[in-house]
Amino acid sequence: MxxxxxxxxxxxxxxxxxxxxxxxxxxxxxxxxxxxxxxxxxxxxxxxxxxxxxxxxxxxxxxxxxxxxxxxxxxxxxxxxxxxxxxxxxxxxxxxxGRSIERELAMVKVKGAGDQRIEAMRLAEVFRARVVDATNESFVFEITGGTSKINQFVDLMRPIGLVEVSRTGVAAIGRGPEGM
CATH class of the missing domain: 3.30.70.260 (ACT domain)
Known part of the structure; x- marks a missing residue:
């Protein structure tokens, strides 16, 4: 019809x-x-x-x-x-x-000095983000997880001094012994 x-x-x-x-x-x-x-x-x-x-x-x-x-x-x-x-x-x-695992990787560049640097490092530790590059003025963090976790991390870094974000996109795989 x-x-x-x-x-x-x-x-x-x-x-x-x-x-x-x-x-x-x-x-x-x-x-x-x-x-x-x-x-x-x-x-x-x-x-x-x-x-x-x-x-x-x-x-x-x-x-x-x-x-x-x-x-x-x-x-x-x-x-x-x-x-x-x-x-x-x-x-x-x-x-x-309903039986899949999804992850994404992001690199997040943050600039800052003093208290901003300390806060950025504290948040990175909470989110289990790794420092992959550091200068006197900035950090590049590597973070993996679900999309919502990465979005949260990026949102929290904005007021600290977010400069740039590069994301891989979602990778997904099914749970259990079977393949696609």
Missing amino acids: NQPASAYFLEERRDPKETHTLSVLVANEPGVLARVIGLFSGRGYNIESLTVSETESKKHVSRITIVTTGTPMVIQQIKHQLDRMIPVYQVVDMTLT
């Missing part, structure tokens, strides 16, 4: 947006990442985080981890469209499995 466009938009507004982490196994060949990203941009879907790396060199397989937001209907469309792409072997919604 076809519904008018206005009904579709009303449904979109009522349906809350969800954040999902998708793990996509693909052939490791030129152009695959561009095609996957093109699927998102061509349909107006947003990518919150993107991580890509070869995971099985002998089989030439890469894993693309994508964090995206949308209504349940949009998330379902994204998964179906990814599944139909030729170089895609498997799509797993890590959010729905």
